[in-house]
Structures are given as C-alpha cells and as structure tokens.
Amino acid sequence: MGKGRAFDEIWGHGGPDAPRPDFAELSRWMAETPHAELNRRQQAAEATFRQLGITFAVYGESEASERIIPFDIVPRIFLHDEWQRLSEGLVQRVEAINAFLQDIYGERRILKEGVLPPELVLLNPQFRPEVAGIRPPHDVWAHICGIDLVRTGPDEFFVLEDNARTPSGVSYMLENREAMIRLCPELFRSFRVAAVDSYSDMLRETMRSVAPERSGTTPVCVVLTPGHFNSAYYEHSFLADTMGVELVEAADLLVDDDIVYMQTIAGRVRVDVIYRRIDDDFLDPLVFRPDSMLGVPGIMSAYRAGNVALINAPGNGIADDKAIYSYMPEIVKFYSGAEAKLPNVETWRCREPQALKYVLDHLDEVVVKLVDGSGGYGMLVGPTASKAEIEAFRAALIAEPHRYIAQPTLALSTVPTLTESGLAPRHVDFRPFVLTGSDGVRVVPGGLTRVALKEGSLVVNSSQGGGTKDSFVLLPKGQSQQQTQVQS
Amino acid sequence: MLSRTAASLYWLGRYVERADFTARLIEATVRLDALSASPAGEAAWASALAVTYNDKAFAATGHAISPQPVAHFLTLDMGNPGSIVRCLEQARNNARAVRTALTREAWTAINRLWLLFAKRVSPGGTATTLSLVEGVMAEARGFEGAIHRMMANEAAMLIQLGAAIERSDNTARLLDVKYHLLLPEGERVGGLVDRDQWTTILQTVSAVTAYRWLYSDGLRPSNVIDLLITRAELPRSLAGCVEEVVEQLNALAKRTGLQGEADRMARARIARMQKTRSHEVIVSGLHEYLQAFIRENAMLDAAIARQFRFI
Numbered sequence: 001m002g003k004g005r006a007f008d009e010i011w012g013h014g015g016p017d018a019p020r021p022d023f024a025e026l027s028r029w030m031a032e033t034p035h036a037e038l039n040r041r042q043q044a045a046e047a048t049f050r051q052l053g054i055t056f057a058v059y060g061e062s063e064a065s066e067r068i069i070p071f072d073i074v075p076r077i078f079l080h081d082e083w084q085r086l087s088e089g090l091v092q093r094v095e096a097i098n099a100f101l102q103d104i105y106g107e108r109r110i111l112k113e114g115v116l117p118p119e120l121v122l123l124n125p126q127f128r129p130e131v132a133g134i135r136p137p138h139d140v141w142a143h144i145c146g147i148d149l150v151r152t153g154p155d156e157f158f159v160l161e162d163n164a165r166t167p168s169g170v171s172y173m174l175e176n177r178e179a180m181i182r183l184c185p186e187l188f189r190s191f192r193v194a195a196v197d198s199y200s201d202m203l204r205e206t207m208r209s210v211a212p213e214r215s216g217t218t219p220v221c222v223v224l225t226p227g228h229f230n231s232a233y234y235e236h237s238f239l240a241d242t243m244g245v246e247l248v249e250a251a252d253l254l255v256d257d258d259i260v261y262m263q264t265i266a267g268r269v270r271v272d273v274i275y276r277r278i279d280d281d282f283l284d285p286l287v288f289r290p291d292s293m294l295g296v297p298g299i300m301s302a303y304r305a306g307n308v309a310l311i312n313a314p315g316n317g318i319a320d321d322k323a324i325y326s327y328m329p330e331i332v333k334f335y336s337g338a339e340a341k342l343p344n345v346e347t348w349r350c351r352e353p354q355a356l357k358y359v360l361d362h363l364d365e366v367v368v369k370l371v372d373g374s375g376g377y378g379m380l381v382g383p384t385a386s387k388a389e390i391e392a393f394r395a396a397l398i399a400e401p402h403r404y405i406a407q408p409t410l411a412l413s414t415v416p417t418l419t420e421s422g423l424a425p426r427h428v429d430f431r432p433f434v435l436t437g438s439d440g441v442r443v444v445p446g447g448l449t450r451v452a453l454k455e456g457s458l459v460v461n462s463s464q465g466g467g468t469k470d471s472f473v474l475l476p477k478g479q480s481q482q483q484t485q486v487q488s
Numbered sequence: 489m490l491s492r493t494a495a496s497l498y499w500l501g502r503y504v505e506r507a508d509f510t511a512r513l514i515e516a517t518v519r520l521d522a523l524s525a526s527p528a529g530e531a532a533w534a535s536a537l538a539v540t541y542n543d544k545a546f547a548a549t550g551h552a553i554s555p556q557p558v559a560h561f562l563t564l565d566m567g568n569p570g571s572i573v574r575c576l577e578q579a580r581n582n583a584r585a586v587r588t589a590l591t592r593e594a595w596t597a598i599n600r601l602w603l604l605f606a607k608r609v610s611p612g613g614t615a616t617t618l619s620l621v622e623g624v625m626a627e628a629r630g631f632e633g634a635i636h637r638m639m640a641n642e643a644a645m646l647i648q649l650g651a652a653i654e655r656s657d658n659t660a661r662l663l664d665v666k667y668h669l670l671l672p673e674g675e676r677v678g679g680l681v682d683r684d685q686w687t688t689i690l691q692t693v694s695a696v697t698a699y700r701w702l703y704s705d706g707l708r709p710s711n712v713i714d715l716l717i718t719r720a721e722l723p724r725s726l727a728g729c730v731e732e733v734v735e736q737l738n739a740l741a742k743r744t745g746l747q748g749e750a751d752r753m754a755r756a757r758i759a760r761m762q763k764t765r766s767h768e769v770i771v772s773g774l775h776e777y778l779q780a781f782i783r784e785n786a787m788l789d790a791a792i793a794r795q796f797r798f799i
Contacts, residue, residue: 052592053584053599228584237587247588251799252490265494265642265744265796 006411007153008425009076016416016423022079025190030074030416030423038418042073045179054175054234070467071176073184076415076428076449077191077472086149086157086432087443089342092332094145094434094441097164097319099335101141105132105315115334116327124324125372126317128280130287134304134315137212138438141313144203144275145434146170146448150345151413158345158410159328160429162320165312166277169448170199170433171235174242176470177446192475194445200242202435202442203275207243209437210309211272219272222246222262224253226278226294236277250278255298258305274299275311283314322371322405323349345410351402359406360397363390366406368397381458383409412458415469417451427452429460430471445473489642489744493589495798496582497643501650503579504598507572508628509658509692510562511621513539516692518614520684521555532688533558538665540570555614563611563620572624573605589643597631642743649736649792656729657785662692663716664778686712693724713774714766726781730754730761733788740796750791757784 007013010027012020019027030038049055049068078086103110104121105128111118121127146167148160177196181188204221211219225236227249240247252262253271261268276283282294286301302308318324324331326347332340348355348366359366363382370378380393397404414425432447449469450460460466513536520532533553537543542561545568551557565571580602587595604623611617632651638644666689686709690696695715702719703711720727734754741747769777792798 050603051596051599053595228581233584237584241588246490246493248490249492249585252492263491263797263799265489265491265746267797 006414006425006427007151008414008416009151009428010074010416011425012154023077026075026077026187029187029190035418035422038073041183042071042418045071045073045183048179048182049175052175054171069172070453071179072417072426072451072453072467072469073180074416074418074423075180075187075470075472076430078474080474080476082155083445083473085155085341089157089340090147090432090434090443091441092336092338092341093147093159093162093328094142094436096328096332096335096340097142097145097162098140098436100331101164101313101316101319102135102139103335104318105134110331110334113334115330116324120323120327121318124318124321126321126324128315128318130300131313131315136210136303136313137306137309138210140210140436140438142316142319143206143210143311143313143436145436146431147342147434149342149430149432150410151430152410153413157342159325159342160345161322162325162328163431164316164320165279167431167433168232168235168277169431171238172468173433173444173446173448173471174199174238176448176468180470191472194473194475196444196446199433199444200239202444203239204243204245206435206437206442207245207273207275207309207311209439210311212306212309215272220262220270221273221275222248222271224248224250224274224276224278224296226250226282230277232277239275250294250296253296253299255296255302258298258302258307260296260299260302260308271308273309273311280314280317283310322369323351323402326405345407348406350397350404350406355406356397356401359404360394363394365409367409368393368404368406370403371405372403381409384456409458415449415451417453417467417469419453419455424455426455427458427460428469447471489589491797491799493586494642494646494796495793496586497589497646498650498792498796498798500579500582500586500598501647501652502654503575503582504601504628504631505651505654506570506658507575507579507601507624509655510540510570510572510575511624511628512692512694513662514559514562514621515618515625516688518555518559518618519691520688522614530554535665535685536562539662541661542568542570555617556611559611559617563617564605564608572621573608576602576605576624586643591634591638594631594634594638597627597634601627601631640739642740645736645740645743646796649733649740652729652732652736653785653789653792655724656726656733657782659693659716659724659726659729660778660781660785662689663713664775664782683707689716693722695722695724698722710767710770713770717766717769718761718764727761727764730758734758737792746795748791748795750788750795753784753788753791757788 005013010019010023012018016027016031046068049071055068100110110116111121142164144167146163146169148163149157150160151157173196207221208219222245223236223240225233225247227233237247246262248262254261254263260271260274262271278294281289282292284297284300285292285295286297288295300314303310325344326349328344329340348359350356350359359368366382368380380389382390412427412429415428416423417426428449428451430447430449433444435442435444449471451467451469452458452460453467517532517536530553533555534543537546537558540562546558546561549561561568561571563572566574568574580598583590583595583598601624604620604627611620635644635647666685686707687696689712690699693716699712699715702715715722715725717726719725720731722728737751737754741751
C-alpha cells in the first residue's frame, strides 16, 4: 500500500493535467476557481450545516460539542454506465439479503443444503431466535439497506460491508446536494446530475407498500427515534419531516390488544408502519433487553400478530454480520442462481485454521476487524500499525480467532479534495441506499461519499475525523432532469 | 398531533419568552444602575434577582450583589435553572424534540439564539452584557417572526399559547416585586416613589412610548399600574396576555375540536379582567391581586396540560 499511486476517480492514473476524459471540465473548474473561493464556499456550506443543526453528537462529550461532519466541495462523480452496472449489482445483493433473512427465520434451506455452517448462523449473537417463524408483512425484511462500497480501479468495485439494520447518512446525501446547488450552481450546468431529492417520496412509498393488508390505502406511518440525544437524531427528524409523518419516541406509543397506538392530543391513533431507528435490543423490553427504557412493551407481539410493519425487520443483524459477509458470494449464488455481480473484498475468516495462519504471517499487510465491531473501533490497519499494536492483535487473534476477520489493504480510490495546501487526492468510500418495498427494489441515484481527510489515511468514519462529499450520478447523454423524475 | 409534541411546543414558547424577559430585565437594570443619581446600583441588581425569584439562589453563590456577578448569574450560570443560557438550552431541547413540527426558519432562529451562548463563559463588562442581551432580544424577535410565518396550525398556536402564559406571569411578577421594593413600611401605593424605578418597569416591557401616548399627566405609579394591568392594547399587559391566551385556545379548539376546563378558566379570567379597575386594585391591595393572578395562571397552566394530554 502506498507504493503505487491509487486510482483517482477524476484524475485517473494521470493527474490534474490529464484527468479521465469525461472529467476534463471538472478539472478545468478546479484549476480555474481560486483556492480562496473554494475555501469560502466550503466554509459557507459548513456554516449553514451548523445553523441548521446538521450535527452529530459525540458520545461522552457535552452537548455543546456537537460536531458537524466536515464537508468537501469537490464532488465525486459516477458516469451513467458505471452507475448502471453498480445498480444491477446492488439490486441483486439486496434481493439475496432479503431471501436469506426469509429463509434463515423460516425453512433454513441454506443450512440444510450445507452452504453455510449452521453454528455460524444459529449461535451468532446477531441471530434472533425470537424472530423465527415470523413473516413480516409482504415478506420484506431489509427495506432500507446501505451497502458500503470501495473502488480500486475503473471497473473494480467491492462491497466492504452490508448495512441491513438502520443504515444512516441519507440526510447528508440530501443536504450535501442542497449545499452544492447553492454554492456551485455552475457544476450543474456542466454536468447533468440525477436528482436525489425524491428519496423521501420513495421511502414513503416503500413504507406504504409494506403496510399490513388491513390498513387500507392510507396507512399511518411513523418514524421511531430513541430521542434527540441520539447521534443520528437530525436524520430521524429530517426524514419524518420530509415524508410528512410523525416522529415518535417510545413513550408516545402504547400497545393494547396487539395493536400499536400513538398518543395524540385527540387521544389514541392506530399505527400501521414504523420506521424504527432503535436497535433490536431496545425495541421491546418484553422480548429483548428488559432493562431498556427506549422500547415499546408489546410491540413485538403486535408485529407477530401481523398488525404492524417494522422497518427494518427485527433480526436483520444476521445478514450484515461480518462473519456472514464472507459467505455473501455463496449466498447470492444460492438464492439467485447467478454469480454475484458485486464482489466482496477478499476475506480471511480467522476461525478457519489455515486462514488464521495466513493472517498471523501477514499482520503488517492486512486489516483485521472484530466481527461485531463498528465505527472504526477494534480494528488493526497493518501497514500503518506500530509493532506493539501488531503484537497486541496477534495475542488477541490467537486467544479468540473466531472473533476476527482479515482483509487485504486495498488501494482505495481517491478523489481530489480541498486541503490547506490546495487540491490533493484523498481516499473515499461510498454508501448507496437501496429501498425494497412490496413492489420491488430501487436504488437512489446518489449516495454518501465519505472521505478520509488526512493524507494517506484509509479511515473514513465520521467518528474518526472523516468528511463527506456530494456524489453525482450522471444522466445518460441526451436525457434531461425532468425525464428521469417522471420515470423514477 | 402527538401529546409529547404539544407539550414540547408549549414549553418552547414559554422558555423563549422567559429568556427574552430576563434579557429585557438585565438591559433595564443596567440602565437603571447607570442613570440613578443616588448609588442605586445594588438595589437595581437586587430587584432584578427578586423579579426572577432568584434572590435566595444567588445568595447561595456567596457573591456580593454587584453588576458583574448578578449579570453572570442571570445570563450564563449553568447552575441557575432560570439563567438565559439554561432557558435557551431548554427551549432548544424542546425544539429539537419537535423539529418536524417547526419550519426550518423557526428551528434555525432557536438554534442561532442558542449559539449566541454556546461557547461563552463570561458576560463581559457592561457594554458586552448589553450587546449580549440585545442579541437575545433580536433573535427572539426573529423566532416570533418565524412563528408568525408558519402554517397557522396547532403547532404555532401552542407555541404562542405557552408564550402568552409565560408573559402574563412575568408581567405580574415584575409589578409585584416593584411593589415590595418601592414601598417603605406603611407607605400608600401612589405615594413618594422613585421615578427611575417606575421608568425601568416601563422599559422592561417596552412601554415607555405607549405610556406617553395614553397618559398625558406625567409619570405616575397609578398610571403605570393601570397600563400594565388593564390596557389590553399593550401586548405585555395582564389584560393583553389574558386576551391572547383566550384567542389561542379558541383557535386551537377550532382546529382540534379540543375544548374544556382550560377554555372555561381563561374565559372567566377575561370576563373578570374587563371589569377590573386599577384604582380599586390599588386600594384593595396590589400585592394580593398579583399573587392571586400568579396562582390562577399556574392553575390555568395545569388545566392546559390536562386538556391537551401533555405527557
């Protein structure tokens, strides 16, 4: 890693003077707009985010230290055909995730046929025996998926992680676009960019489509938040607001005779669909953690009775578990009958002795992750780790190998990013959002690009100092904005 | 509308109004302190503490009553639940909890108001204190403006209802404390009083000009009392606030169909208010009158909470 130059999404393998052919115009814009002007616009965007309160709370710090996620003004751009291929892969993957969840909590064909080791699923802490036998309305489990991707070359995309529980970041996708339209309108004249602001309508349609049969044509939909101290609260309120539905907390809900109601100033109102942004553990103290104050007692029983749709379905964690991830190519093949269009990053399962041996021999080259870790915690990035860190991980791996996976350090693609010393390449990843309703799977033309702001760093997590960029998906040549909106 | 949302909106209105009132009070106190020929400084700051029911809590801090410590206590003290910064924090927490019920402008106004204080540790000297409280008042006006440009729905009505309840409480307390402060033992209301202090009352509620329009015979305490109790055209008078409470409750009833004890209490209060004559109030005891008003206001507040099922 770090020897050869990584693929840059705009500059290719060339550089500012020899960008990829489709991006000559963007390169010219970057060269011609003075650094101070780019800086000014970037600061204006960040000032707006602060004023709007588009912040995330850092746990353990006081409320005054709410942070905004740094915003970078240079967009990352997908050509139309790149996006087309990516979308097909995403749809295939999310369909497989849904089929897997349905199967695992139902017939378990995939275990019976020996594709997955049963203990890996059934003894997995993310597997919820409480959910077994439940069929969610319309058999949809993973209504909203955020699939984290990385890229290493023009046609080399890899899935880094599947998020099938409560993927966040969609509000940044939408606010970043707002900021770009205000601050860099000239870019939208140079590039015809697919609109992302239909996301809220699509989400609302998705919610409506999975309402229990009895709720009729205007089901009551709500967004359930743990409350305004949660780090993603801005997003919860944003989504409720733009969909025009109530944002509720657990205390607003009650379950009576297996029916969920919200308490309004006019009395109880029956609820049909809940987009819950509370983890399974905290959803229902009668079924999951009894000490949870966040949950709604009885909500699982209403769900089991088919009286309410929960988005995403409880139990989904088994599909985005890092140990299951390594089997995703087999899972896709098992349910779709075809090879996965989007490959995984090569993954060594340390529970397997041969893989463990390889990882131990190459600790200074690989990334080691806890299977149940997140947010950039509990991982070793071999090439940049100190001797002591490597030895600490070696001991941990030998003690509990089943808790770890390892992956090669990829030459993640870069995108030009505004730094103190001008525009420079910085590593990025990408999270597109995939919606599944009773009528099919849709990919929103855009997503969240996260960028590692430190030179050479591969860690893009916002809790580790990463920033975000707008992500343009270009329309096919000759198609106008209006046409796509009508078609979507 | 969710019951919790209704409660948060109502309290959002109350806390912004409370922060605004405290800011006005500080501004008036600074003026009073500066203008007084006699060394009225300490009395002015003592009265500011008394109006906000903070005299005991301030004494517990061990500081002497002088401009800087009192100004700090009333603006930035996180240990004082009534300080401006704490009111704004509560207002913002309520606003965050109900973001979906607010327009972007209304939320941004609250957030800007809160940001004025977010990183500040000292109110600074007198000039800085003044510019700080002026900032609070200006941003609070911005918030009110934003509320008036929201849809005229129950969200906007509940915020304004909370603000009107809070405002009537503040005016009553302001008048009551001045009654204590201004009257030496055995002195009749309307006797010898400190002219500056009565002017300060008018300044606190932005009514100096209104007073000149309505009364031609110079500054008299009985006129100030008349203005602040019975003249409904002054938005901060008790009569003005009482009318606004009824208007907001009526508007809410029209939209939600919810009517009850709170409406009956508020209408009974307005009927009594229309018959109130200020000279009779003065004769039979201003203090008793105001104490009864404050108690009744608290009962009305509780009735509103029941009527809209606040949780």
